[in-house]
Amino acid sequence: MSSSRASLYVLLLTVIVSTVSELQMKTVTPDRGTTLNISTTQVKGCKVCTVAGGSRKCTTSLLLKDNKRVQVEFDCSRPQDVFSVEVVQNIECTTKSCSSHIIQAESGSLPLLDFARRFTWNLKASALKAFKIDFTSVGLRQINASERCPDRHSYTIHALQSSGDVAVGTYCRTGPISSAQILNRGSFAVEVPAGQKLQNGQFHVSVGEEIKSLAKITLTLPKGTSSAELLSPNYPGSFPDDDVMEWYFQVPDKQKATVELLNLTQPLCRKKDTEVVYQSRGGPSSGLRLTDTQPQREGNFTLTLRNCEMDRSRAGSPGLSLNLRVSTSSQVSCKVDVSKMEGLSLHIEKRRSASDCELRVNSASRERITVTSNSELTFQDCLPEDLQVTATRVIECRQLKDCSKTPVRLSVPLLPPCLPAPLSSVTWTLRPPEHSTVELTSPAGNLKQCLPGQRCNDSFIIKMTEDDGTTVGRFCPHGVIQKVQIHTNVSVSVSGTLGGKAPPVLYARMKGEITERYIFSVSPKRDAPALLASPGWPEGMKSYSTVSWIVTVPQKMEARLMFANLSQPKCGNRHTNIRVQRVGRLEEDYSRREDEMPEEEITVSESFYLNMSNCMPERGEFSVITKITLQKSINRLLTIILSVVASLLVIFIIVLVVVCVVIRKKKKKLSHQVSIYNPNGTSFLPGQNGFPETREDNDEHEYASIEDTLVYTHLLRKGKEIGVYGDFDTYQPFTGRMDSQKPLVSKDSIADDRQASKQPFAISSQQAPPLPIRPLSHDQQLVDNVIYQAEGQSEEERSPSLGPRLEPEGGN
Numbered sequence: 001m002s003s004s005r006a007s008l009y010v011l012l013l014t015v016i017v018s019t020v021s022e023l024q025m026k027t028v029t030p031d032r033g034t035t036l037n038i039s040t041t042q043v044k045g046c047k048v049c050t051v052a053g054g055s056r057k058c059t060t061s062l063l064l065k066d067n068k069r070v071q072v073e074f075d076c077s078r079p080q081d082v083f084s085v086e087v088v089q090n091i092e093c094t095t096k097s098c099s100s101h102i103i104q105a106e107s108g109s110l111p112l113l114d115f116a117r118r119f120t121w122n123l124k125a126s127a128l129k130a131f132k133i134d135f136t137s138v139g140l141r142q143i144n145a146s147e148r149c150p151d152r153h154s155y156t157i158h159a160l161q162s163s164g165d166v167a168v169g170t171y172c173r174t175g176p177i178s179s180a181q182i183l184n185r186g187s188f189a190v191e192v193p194a195g196q197k198l199q200n201g202q203f204h205v206s207v208g209e210e211i212k213s214l215a216k217i218t219l220t221l222p223k224g225t226s227s228a229e230l231l232s233p234n235y236p237g238s239f240p241d242d243d244v245m246e247w248y249f250q251v252p253d254k255q256k257a258t259v260e261l262l263n264l265t266q267p268l269c270r271k272k273d274t275e276v277v278y279q280s281r282g283g284p285s286s287g288l289r290l291t292d293t294q295p296q297r298e299g300n301f302t303l304t305l306r307n308c309e310m311d312r313s314r315a316g317s318p319g320l321s322l323n324l325r326v327s328t329s330s331q332v333s334c335k336v337d338v339s340k341m342e343g344l345s346l347h348i349e350k351r352r353s354a355s356d357c358e359l360r361v362n363s364a365s366r367e368r369i370t371v372t373s374n375s376e377l378t379f380q381d382c383l384p385e386d387l388q389v390t391a392t393r394v395i396e397c398r399q400l401k402d403c404s405k406t407p408v409r410l411s412v413p414l415l416p417p418c419l420p421a422p423l424s425s426v427t428w429t430l431r432p433p434e435h436s437t438v439e440l441t442s443p444a445g446n447l448k449q450c451l452p453g454q455r456c457n458d459s460f461i462i463k464m465t466e467d468d469g470t471t472v473g474r475f476c477p478h479g480v481i482q483k484v485q486i487h488t489n490v491s492v493s494v495s496g497t498l499g500g501k502a503p504p505v506l507y508a509r510m511k512g513e514i515t516e517r518y519i520f521s522v523s524p525k526r527d528a529p530a531l532l533a534s535p536g537w538p539e540g541m542k543s544y545s546t547v548s549w550i551v552t553v554p555q556k557m558e559a560r561l562m563f564a565n566l567s568q569p570k571c572g573n574r575h576t577n578i579r580v581q582r583v584g585r586l587e588e589d590y591s592r593r594e595d596e597m598p599e600e601e602i603t604v605s606e607s608f609y610l611n612m613s614n615c616m617p618e619r620g621e622f623s624v625i626t627k628i629t630l631q632k633s634i635n636r637l638l639t640i641i642l643s644v645v646a647s648l649l650v651i652f653i654i655v656l657v658v659v660c661v662v663i664r665k666k667k668k669k670l671s672h673q674v675s676i677y678n679p680n681g682t683s684f685l686p687g688q689n690g691f692p693e694t695r696e697d698n699d700e701h702e703y704a705s706i707e708d709t710l711v712y713t714h715l716l717r718k719g720k721e722i723g724v725y726g727d728f729d730t731y732q733p734f735t736g737r738m739d740s741q742k743p744l745v746s747k748d749s750i751a752d753d754r755q756a757s758k759q760p761f762a763i764s765s766q767q768a769p770p771l772p773i774r775p776l777s778h779d780q781q782l783v784d785n786v787i788y789q790a791e792g793q794s795e796e797e798r799s800p801s802l803g804p805r806l807e808p809e810g811g812n
């Protein structure tokens with residue numbers, strides 16, 4: 001070789017292919033940080049030689065490193081037929097970042113363009129972590145190892161596990177795979193055939209997650225109809241023993257992904273089982289056998305493939321391999337079978353007409369659909385929030401004898417899961433015959449009044465509405481209301497999360513006429529107070545309408561009633577009334593009109609009716625929440641104890657008198673004064689002094705007579721500590737003027753104030769009990785209505801709740 005020719009090579013620096021005799025001679029300079037391996041698998045024949053300092057060394061594989069320029073010769077004319085070139089670069093990641101990215105460029109290997117080349121990046125993450133290669137710029141798709149890519153660039157990913165090398169997969173450019181994470185160590189390579197120039201490109205490398213699998217491949221499925229094929233690692237060989245692989249699918253909005261496992265070969269397992277596990281972020285995971293039908297999924301999800309501990313000892317044990325196909329479609333077809341609908345008709349409508357969602361019935365496009373017969377529906381690009389699915393049924397009865405016998409089950413129907421949106425409400429419209437009643441009971445226990453702002457523990461809420469849209473009430477399952485009777489047409493709707501519930505939500509029965517517009521049968525429980533709202537709450541009751549609660553009070557118990565948030569109207573005609581009457585008694589125990597001062601608390605010791613009726617309001621409205629609390633009937637006990645004490649006292653006095661008389665007879669000159677014990681703490685002397693006269697000092701009251709009812713029913717008028725009402729969501733103490741504090745204000749103006757105004761509890765916690773004010777405008781009939789009327793008092797002083805004061809002062 002001449003020296004002039006050699007200097008020309010130096011001038012050109014990089015590449016010159018010479019054709020000296022039949023030898024191939026190249027000058028190769030590997031890039032910094034890369035090694036270049038020129039090798040052949042053929043042991044005999046062509047060799048690769050280096051020429052350095054005039055000496056020539058020939059081998060079957062040559063390793064070139066680190067930016068050193070080397071002259072390479074091959075001792076045959078077509079070395080590219082037997083030699084291949086591998087360019088290797090290492091990338092190391094710390095816990096935060098990686099030393100380099102994958103930069104796809106020919107540079108150092110360009111003189112070897114006519115050889116098949118493989119560019120390999122060995123990647124290493126810090127312990128337990130994965131490294132992540134981002135392919136979003138091009139996207140990859142998986143092929144089987146014997147296939148070829150159209151652009152003749154084929155990519156491979158390997159995971160280097162303690163158990164050995166795992167071929168995660170072979171990929172071509174352009175596809176749904178957007179990233180790969182490999183646990184701890186692995187490699188990424190691109191192969192190009194001889195003569196094919198490597199396309200420039202770059203893949204971002206970063207620190208990945210702490211994955212619990214050998215690799216996690218992320219796919220971003222495109223919008224519209226598409227399908228992606230994936231192969232198990234080492235395909236068609238076996239998935240590694242007792243190992244795990246993950247795929248994460250990002251499914252476009254409004255679309256569902258269908259998973260199929262194809263060409264499945266299952267290993268013989270020694271321990272554990274093969275399994276596919278599906279999980280959505282934050283959702284529960286569900287495991288399936290590989291032979292099960294795989295699900296249709298909505299939203300992003302992870303698919304984990306798990307191999308067992310295989311038994312490879314037996315000959316012919318195939319190992320685990322499979323082909324995974326994930327397809328998406330934005331069009332959903334759904335058959336609705338009306339026989340599963342419990343007699344309901346199904347309504348599907350678009351919530352916003354601007355959405356992309358398209359509904360079709362038998363290929364005709366619609367804005368809303370009512371399904372009454374078996375139908376085939378098609379949904380295109382419909383998200384759950386794009387659609388509202390409701391069900392309705394009208395239950396009409398013309399003759400009571402036709403329908404009073406069997407109750408109608410009001411159950412939530414089971415709808416096909418292919419509907420893109422869940423059922424949001426079911427409404428039954430109940431039309432009883434004239435002069436009859438709808439009776440509603442809950443088979444799953446009683447109902448509970450659900451006040452605005454409260455939520456049901458169960459996922460659904462029951463609302464009862466009259467024909468004109470007024471709400472009778474909203475209810476949750478599991479409460480104290482056993483039965484609701486409504487003397488008119490009523491619609492019952494359930495809304496919330498409605499899985500097809502096995503037991504019916506309610507039973508509806510048509511019954512004969514009732515005396516009130518609404519009757520609720522209530523059986524309060526000992527542990528929790530029952531809150532009962534007047535129909536329509538928080539709005540007022542309908543004009544002239546009546547409601548009755550039949551409250552069952554168990555033996556040896558008594559019910560405490562409190563009227564919370566009472567709002568009274570100014571009546572144009574008739575009066576509102578709140579009445580309490582014990583069941584089976586003729587007389588009323590309590591009765592108040594809108595123009596009378598209500599009690600804050602009443603105690604009733606037997607089962608009773610709580611009846612309310614509205615007037616024709618001129619202004620304002622009639623509404624109230626009654627809070628019923630059960631307690632042991634201490635009053636009855638106290639009555640007994642106190643009567644025993646009283647009898648003992650009488651006996652004691654008699655004895656004392658006898659003793660006195662005897663003493664007087666014996667010692668006529670001595671005179672005595674005897675003091676009597678008074679539980680109120682005031683001692684007084686018998687005789688001419690009599691009882692103290694100031695009511696302020698002494699809370700005793702006198703009665704002309706005590707009615708029988710008084711023994712058990714005490715109308716307590718004491719001011720209560722605010723804490724008593726702490727059960728309500730937010731209690732706002734009454735800060736306004738308290739009538740009881742200003743007994744001198746003109747009565748007319750007080751009556752006016754009270755009317756047509758919401759009255760939160762007027763609570764006084766002073767020592768002196770508030771004195772109720774009775775407007776002078778009352779006619780005498782009304783005054784007579786008040787059952788506990790004290791005599792011998794002025795109007796101002798009259799107390800409405802003059803039961804025997806059996807409770808100790810300040811107690812409750």
Ligand SMILES: *[C@@H]1O[C@H](CO)[C@@H](O)[C@H](O)[C@H]1NC(C)=O
Nearest residue numbers: 037038039040061062063086
């Ligand atoms: C070079 O490549 C050959 C064939 O692939 C291989 O046997 C050899 O180990 C490689 N040499 C190095 C140092 O990687």
Ligand SMILES: *[C@@H]1O[C@H](CO)[C@@H](O)[C@H](O)[C@H]1NC(C)=O
Nearest residue numbers: 143144145146147235236263
């Ligand atoms: C790989 O794919 C090709 C083409 O689709 C097919 O002919 C071949 O059978 C596949 N090989 C395996 C092992 O599945």
Ligand SMILES: *[C@@H]1O[C@H](CO)[C@@H](O)[C@H](O)[C@H]1NC(C)=O
Nearest residue numbers: 144229236262263264323325
């Ligand atoms: C299943 O395997 C057969 C033969 O192994 C192959 O021809 C076929 O292409 C495979 N199917 C898929 C979907 O890869």
Ligand SMILES: *[C@@H]1O[C@H](CO)[C@@H](O)[C@H](O)[C@H]1NC(C)=O
Nearest residue numbers: 249250251252253298299300
């Ligand atoms: C799925 O993942 C993509 C990308 O992270 C995200 O934009 C999309 O909101 C996710 N979809 C759902 C339903 O969470």
Ligand SMILES: *[C@@H]1O[C@H](CO)[C@@H](O)[C@H](O)[C@H]1NC(C)=O
Nearest residue numbers: 448454455456457458476478
């Ligand atoms: C919900 O259930 C819990 C536990 O069973 C109970 O303590 C709570 O009072 C319930 N709340 C309602 C609103 O029913």
Ligand SMILES: *[C@@H]1O[C@H](CO)[C@@H](O)[C@H](O)[C@H]1NC(C)=O
Nearest residue numbers: 430431432467487488489490
């Ligand atoms: C109940 O509904 C039926 C049918 O709409 C109607 O004829 C009837 O008058 C309604 N009854 C009441 C009490 O509103």
Ligand SMILES: *[C@@H]1O[C@H](CO)[C@@H](O)[C@H](O)[C@H]1NC(C)=O
Nearest residue numbers: 515519548579581588609611
């Ligand atoms: C209260 O209503 C019931 C029906 O629930 C009725 O039987 C009773 O007579 C009514 N009592 C009063 C005092 O209105």
Ligand SMILES: *[C@@H]1O[C@H](CO)[C@@H](O)[C@H](O)[C@H]1NC(C)=O
Nearest residue numbers: 565625728729730731732760
């Ligand atoms: C009663 O009324 C007050 C004030 O209007 C309100 O804050 C409170 O929530 C009401 N209580 C109930 C049980 O509705």
